[in-house]
Amino acid sequence: MGSQYKDLNNNASNKSPQFGIMFDIDGVLLRGKTPIPQASESLKSLLDETGTRFAVPAVFCTNGFGLREVKAATLSEKLGVEVNPDQIVMSQNPLEMFHEYHDKWCLVSGPEHDGGSVKVAESLGFQKILTIEDVRKAYPYLDWVDRARWPKETVDDDDSFPTIEAVVLLGEPVRWETNLQLILDVLLTNGKPNRPGEMNQRTHLPVLAVNMDLLWMAKAQTPRFGHGAFLVCLENLYKKITGSDLEYTALIGKPSEVTYEYSQKLIEEIATSMNITELTTVYAIGDNPLTDIYGANMFNKFLQRKRKDIAFKKEEIKKQMEKQLTRSPVMPRAKRNGISDRSAKKAIRLAADNHIALHGDITNVRGVNRCTSILVCTGVYKAPEPGTEEAEADVDHGHRDLPYTAEMTKADYIVEDVKNAIDTIFRVEKWKPLYG
Amino acid sequence: MGSQYKDLNNNASNKSPQFGIMFDIDGVLLRGKTPIPQASESLKSLLDETGTRFAVPAVFCTNGFGLREVKAATLSEKLGVEVNPDQIVMSQNPLEMFHEYHDKWCLVSGPEHDGGSVKVAESLGFQKILTIEDVRKAYPYLDWVDRARWPKETVDDDDSFPTIEAVVLLGEPVRWETNLQLILDVLLTNGKPNRPGEMNQRTHLPVLAVNMDLLWMAKAQTPRFGHGAFLVCLENLYKKITGSDLEYTALIGKPSEVTYEYSQKLIEEIATSMNITELTTVYAIGDNPLTDIYGANMFNKFLQRKRKDIAFKKEEIKKQMEKQLTRSPVMPRAKRNGISDRSAKKAIRLAADNHIALHGDITNVRGVNRCTSILVCTGVYKAPEPGTEEAEADVDHGHRDLPYTAEMTKADYIVEDVKNAIDTIFRVEKWKPLYG
Secondary structure, three states, X not given: OOHHHHOOOOXXXXXXXXXXXXXXXXXXXXXXXXXXXXXXXXXXXXEOOOOOOEOOOEEEEOOOOOOHHHHHHHHHHHHOOOOOHHHEEOOOHHHHHOHHHHOOEEEXXXXXXXXXXXXXXXXXXXXXXXXXXXXXXXXXXXXXXXXXXXXXOOOOOOOOOOOOOEEEEOOOOOOHHHHHHHHHHHHHOOOOOOOOOOOOXXXXXXXXXXXXXXXXXXXXXXXXXXXXXXXXXXXXXXXXXXXXXXXXXXXXXXXXXXXXXXXXXXXXXXXHHOOOOOOOEEEEEEOOHHHHHHHHHHHHHHHHHHHHHHHXXXXXXXXXXXXXXXXXXXXXXXXXXXXXXXXXXXXXHHHHHHHHOOOOOOOOOOOOOEEEEEEEOOOOOXXXXXXXXXXXXXXXXXXOOOOOOOHHHOOOEEEOOHHHHHHHHXXXXXXXXXXX | OOHHHHOOOOHHHOOOOOXXXXXXXXXXXXXXXXXXXXXXXXXXXXXXXXXXXXXXXXXXXXXOXXXXXXXXXXXXXHHOOOOOHHHEEOOXXXXXXXXXXXXXXXXXXXXXXXXXXXXXXXXXXXXXXXXXXXXXHHOOOOOOOOHHHOOOOOOOOOOOOOOOOEEEEOOOOOOHHHHHHHHHHHHXXXXXXXXXXXXXXXXXXXXXXXXXXXXXXXXXXXXXXXHHHHHHHHHHHHHHHHOOOOOXXXXXXXOOHHHHHHHHHHHHHHHHHOOOOXXXXXXXXXXXXXXXXHHHHHHHHHHHHHXXXXXXXXHHHHHHHHHHHHHOOOOOHHHHHOOOOHHHHHHHHHHHHHHHOOOOOOOOOOOOOEEEEEEEOOOOOOOOOOOOOOOOOOOOOOOOOOOOOOHHHOOOEEEOOHHHHXXXXXXXXXXXXXXX
């Protein structure tokens, strides 16, 4: 766990924490609307001496839909700890980083609850939002399953309607037949859905999809459809009609890498505001091996790969720059050999970083090199009976593009509840709570 | 085409027609609500001398949904020929033959237009009909995508609700998320959808599905979702959730065999009422190679296979019976050798027929041994430009269970329109119109 390198890094010697925590909410801190025992106490142990602010950078990451302000207020009220909206990652929040789509005409499909999809899309930075209802009104002969909604009189298409440039799927809508039909129309016509479609085209407009949970546990005995179920329909209709696979420009929400990157970015910003200069580990606490743990493990692999890539690319670029510098006839000899001076080093680092920059404007804090996963038993996951083996999933309920492997769902730690999870982190990080 | 065997079979010598005709409606006789030129004239050439009744057995077979009385009235009005409801095959009509389900509790999913699914199911003989809405009301926590429909107060499940015994899918419903969720709940719980589901069960309740058209041409430039699109969603969600394939007890509507059998049965009943004692050929006229022609060809193959099977089985049974008769010690010698007497022959024939009886109570007229397909160019199909080759389908828009082959979509005859189709039939059958 790397703890052996941190003997001096505990707050007894007045250091800042070199770690951040990413909490899943449902099944870890709350069950529905009810707090899980010791969740409040656990969060309080992360506060500073005054008990008013977090001393350890923490974010709360859910696949739920809605406005982060609302979720922050709920958490604050239920858990008795002041949670800031900036600490919340709703499933759609990483879309904030996709600046290149914010000024494009985006068809937004999603729920109407919790503020609704337009409000949520606006909060993410989208400026040219078109809804399914807008498309229905502009092209009245497309939504054709429900005959009760057929136009009563002859109506014209609205030819001034903008050409759609991207499709943003924020969550499961109602009337799936309408959304499925219009989204496919937009994809098959490159954004002008009253033109004849291309049944066997190979490429399509960018599709950004948020929250790929197939099912989720609500009040019924069996789990209910999530947005992942809608995506199964969309993917398979696209495949049936065109013969090709629907390709997502981005899949967002746990277990996707983007969501972990975004959460890490938030943790870094919080750390910066706390004057923490170095972070080495992010801990992800969750109750669902298929989303929370799978995602954390995948992100950890990504961090390892990235570290290797950076090292390799820096070395490559350094070599190239050295070559250029030593070849440059106008460069004074002193400078040519002076490759070790600060500005050249910085240039090399920046050039190397540019090569590994990812979604949108993410450039991670350089120090973080590990995401450690902690599985709790207060939600979806139940520990196997003593003496029995861990059951492997018979059926892969994860998304098509993120295939199940048993290894990816194995957590670094399995503990009873969030209290034990925090205790584990504190032990590894040699951290002592400051409050209470 | 077998016409060489029928030299004497023309109505100049006062014989009855030995053929029947199965018409597709849309693209052959009507386009939307408008008659196709010469359609009326063509139908009139099938009437008897009085111009009031059909002299040639004819049925009208559509993948549309609704009550046959309504369709018969429309055809009569638009085409100026009195069409009887008994001549109509709506997509769901073959379900009349599935007697074993008529007294079972069936969950019926389908459209609300044209009489609605309950009325249509009743007209087919179903006596214990449960709707999606009934299930929603009995189990208020299942339909969970649309939060506007969540119960406002705590409500109890209705434990007296009958255990569902079969699922009948009559056509595309509205609010697909609701129907998909509840149908899956019923399948995963063997008919008691508030019990915990079996995510990886291997078998499920019988599913009867009507009309598998993926898309259909309406007013928009591009075809719209048909019931086949709904089935794609259902099949793929079932597969994703359980890991197994959804298996249909029956797929009904063109191009399924059942629909052709049913149409043939109607033609036979009509022929009987006209005192026609022998039918050898059924002609299927359609505009869609993927449904009308594919189905006719498949049915023709089935008829060939069946004829061979009957011959083989009759021979087998005859041998067995001869064996038994010659072995029987109490049978007088005269009778033992008298295997050629009438009653024994009849017994053999009945026993053989019982071995090949199909869906429900269908026993086909023995004579029909050929289904000839005729493709017209007034609908979906367009003849290739002279000098160019017939384009093969890039993408299979047919149902999962009826895979596309180029051979199956090749018609025995390709003609301009329904008039040419009828002329072709008359020529082959040496038949002269009696009216007009």
